[in-house]
Amino acid sequence: MQATLSAALWGDMVDQLPLGVLLLDPAGRIRGWNDWLARHTAIVLPAALGKTLPELFPGFDHPRFAWALAEVLATGSPQVLSHTLNRHVIPIRLSVPNPYELVLMQQKVQITALAAEDGTPLALVSITDVTENVLQAQSLIAAARALQESSHHDSLTGLYNRRFMASWLEQELKQAQRHNYPVSCLMLDIDHFKRINDTHGHAVGDRVLRDFAQVLGGQLRDSDLFVRHGGEEFVVLLTRCPLPEALFRAQTLLGALRAAAVGTLPAGAVTCSVGAAVYAPDAPCTPDALLNQADKQLYVAKRAGRDRVAPASI
Amino acid sequence: MKNILIIDDSATSRMLFKAHLPKGHAYAVQEAKDLDSALAANASTRPDLVVLDYNMPDHNGVEVAQRLLATGLDAKLALLTANTQQAVVDEARACGFGWIIEKPITSAGLAKLLEEASR
Amino acid sequence: MILTPAQQDALVEIANIGAGKAARHLSVLLRDTVQMNVPEVCVGQRHELSALLGTAPGDLLVGVRQAAVGMLTAQVSLLFHSEESQQLVRELVGIGLPMVGADTRALEHDAMTEIGNIVVSAYVGAFADLLGGNIRLSLAAYTEGDLNDVLRHLPDEEPDQESFVLLLKSHMRVMKREVDGSLIVIISRANLGVLVSRIDQWLADLQSA
Numbered sequence: 001m002q003a004t005l006s007a008a009l010w011g012d013m014v015d016q017l018p019l020g021v022l023l024l025d026p027a028g029r030i031r032g033w034n035d036w037l038a039r040h041t042a043i044v045l046p047a048a049l050g051k052t053l054p055e056l057f058p059g060f061d062h063p064r065f066a067w068a069l070a071e072v073l074a075t076g077s078p079q080v081l082s083h084t085l086n087r088h089v090i091p092i093r094l095s096v097p098n099p100y101e102l103v104l105m106q107q108k109v110q111i112t113a114l115a116a117e118d119g120t121p122l123a124l125v126s127i128t129d130v131t132e133n134v135l136q137a138q139s140l141i142a143a144a145r146a147l148q149e150s151s152h153h154d155s156l157t158g159l160y161n162r163r164f165m166a167s168w169l170e171q172e173l174k175q176a177q178r179h180n181y182p183v184s185c186l187m188l189d190i191d192h193f194k195r196i197n198d199t200h201g202h203a204v205g206d207r208v209l210r211d212f213a214q215v216l217g218g219q220l221r222d223s224d225l226f227v228r229h230g231g232e233e234f235v236v237l238l239t240r241c242p243l244p245e246a247l248f249r250a251q252t253l254l255g256a257l258r259a260a261a262v263g264t265l266p267a268g269a270v271t272c273s274v275g276a277a278v279y280a281p282d283a284p285c286t287p288d289a290l291l292n293q294a295d296k297q298l299y300v301a302k303r304a305g306r307d308r309v310a311p312a313s314i
Numbered sequence: 315m316k317n318i319l320i321i322d323d324s325a326t327s328r329m330l331f332k333a334h335l336p337k338g339h340a341y342a343v344q345e346a347k348d349l350d351s352a353l354a355a356n357a358s359t360r361p362d363l364v365v366l367d368y369n370m371p372d373h374n375g376v377e378v379a380q381r382l383l384a385t386g387l388d389a390k391l392a393l394l395t396a397n398t399q400q401a402v403v404d405e406a407r408a409c410g411f412g413w414i415i416e417k418p419i420t421s422a423g424l425a426k427l428l429e430e431a432s433r
Numbered sequence: 434m435i436l437t438p439a440q441q442d443a444l445v446e447i448a449n450i451g452a453g454k455a456a457r458h459l460s461v462l463l464r465d466t467v468q469m470n471v472p473e474v475c476v477g478q479r480h481e482l483s484a485l486l487g488t489a490p491g492d493l494l495v496g497v498r499q500a501a502v503g504m505l506t507a508q509v510s511l512l513f514h515s516e517e518s519q520q521l522v523r524e525l526v527g528i529g530l531p532m533v534g535a536d537t538r539a540l541e542h543d544a545m546t547e548i549g550n551i552v553v554s555a556y557v558g559a560f561a562d563l564l565g566g567n568i569r570l571s572l573a574a575y576t577e578g579d580l581n582d583v584l585r586h587l588p589d590e591e592p593d594q595e596s597f598v599l600l601l602k603s604h605m606r607v608m609k610r611e612v613d614g615s616l617i618v619i620i621s622r623a624n625l626g627v628l629v630s631r632i633d634q635w636l637a638d639l640q641s642a
Contacts, residue, residue: 064458064461064462067458067461071554075554075557075558075567075568075569075570076567077499077554077557077569077570077571078570078572080547080550080572080573081547082540082543082546082547083543084522084543084544084547085463085544085548086462086547108543133540137539137540171516171520175517179604179611222466223606
């Protein structure tokens with residue numbers, strides 16, 4: 001016959017686990033707090049019992065944790081909180097400095113349901129310290145990110161670059177065909193940019209490019225993609241946008257540009273021409289064909305006198 | 315307040331709405347399942363309160379409301395949605411919705427809406 | 434098993450509420466607007482799943498699986514088409530490159546597990562809320578591979594019975610990405626019968642209210 005372990009022995013075991021163990025009741029009050037938590041937070045068990053997390057950690061505000069907790073208590077089903085999307089739940093300061101300026105312990109959290117003897121539902125929160133893994137991954141990510149920034153963004157304007165656009169557009173057009181929606185493409189070119197550069201110098205030219213990006217960017221939506229295509233040429237990709245709407249939006253962009261002081265130049269001094277084309281899912285074409293079509297229209301707009309959109313209407 | 319128009323592509327959802335109305339109510343409830351039937355219902359009954367589902371196949375509830383307003387709808391607006399994320403709430407408020415009701419609808423939630431809307 | 438139009442409509446509305454809740458919770462977590470369309474719902478036999486999903490043999494899928502017990506007793510998985518969803522997770526983790534070693538793969542899996550867990554909970558919660566009754570879920574487990582790999586982990590609850598699949602397909606737009614996610618409910622004939630009669634009862638109650 002096997003001896004049953006005593007409650008005290010179980011308690012000792014929970015205290016010796018290499019992870020934080022926290023028990024919360026439906027009112028959010030702490031009903032259990034293991035040694036690991038006491039050691040790392042410097043809050044001893046008697047000080048923690050009966051308190052809520054915001055009482056112990058002023059400013060504790062974690063909507064995802066609150067919802068996960070409510071979900072576990074209401075349904076009895078577990079929830080996981082990844083480090084990647086949450087960073088941490090319980091704020092614990094790191095004592096050893098690190099090169100990535102992490103101040104708080106990085107955590108992975110799991111919440112499962114328990115019931116007290118009287119049937120009260122309880123939430124068992126287990127907290128794993130993943131700071132080590134994060135630091136290891138950070139060094140890889142830092143290297144990757146430096147590469148990515150330079151490979152995805154244009155350093156002068158901060159817009160996406162041509163290379164990013166190529167991979168994004170290919171995916172986007174596949175999606176557009178699968179889900180049957182149009183994608184419009186605007187090719188923009190600043191009028192007489194060479195003259196601006198020659199008259200005012202390259203520093204002003206650069207400011208014009210940056211301000212141009214900012215003024216037009218302010219008119220775009222989250223779902224639009226704004227790209228510096230090269231030199232003074234830009235591309236705006238409008239998803240789920242048919243051509244008539246794209247032409248209307250292009251006019252809005254031109255209007256905003258005319259009304260803005262760009263670089264050190266007064267409002268109205270900088271204009272641009274726009275060529276528009278659409279990817280229709282019933283007549284699919286390649287990303288290059290879409291860009292070429294917009295480029296052709298840009299030429300039409302330039303030849304017709306600049307500061308305008310081509311086609312003028314459909 | 316007497317005429318209510320409920321616009322939802324789901325027959326189940328419209329049934330849920332009606333099932334949660336107060337017992338013995340005297341509202342005349344019209345139903346519409348899409349923009350076209352909503353336009354027709356608005357033209358025929360002139361509702362006092364329009365309750366719209368947010369997530370519908372062709373136009374979302376706010377877009378349908380905008381179309382109705384453009385054709386001269388003069389009614390209070392309530393949005394019915396499980397998706398109460400901030401972007402949706404902001405979009406609805408900007409369009410003039412007075413109430414955002416979380417799905418699934420409850421009798422208490424509906425009673426509160428009717429009480430407030432009849433003020 | 435063929436659903437009546439009323440049962441089909443009821444399932445779409447339950448799925449719609451689940452998708453709406455999932456979108457809201459994801460938007461809080463991701464601090465970004467999440468758009469979700471009205472889900473498509475269909476029922477078929479387990480062996481028809483590949484055709485219903487529209488995947489080709491060898492297509493890579495990633496997601497989570499959780500066992501549900503209670504009013505809905507079934508194996509529930511949420512699967513994403515990997516190319517898009519891996520892009521999404523990479524953006525969340527802050528990596529934009531296909532390189533990077535095993536250390537960050539673990540972080541990606543954790544993020545995917547949490548996202549899947551949220552979506553599964555929201556859908557299953559909508560079933561429980563609307564139809565009444567409890568559904569308990571097991572811990573979410575990360576899963577990846579082609580459809581056969583993914584299904585291999587799902588045991589037949591009653592091997593002597595043919596099993597069915599209830600498929601809720603939804604389309605989500607988040608962080609400039611279009612992501613297709615499918616909730617796959619593998620369910621025995623008996624348990625599907627329980628679910629459908631529960632829906633019939635619910636609809637009858639609503640009609641007589």
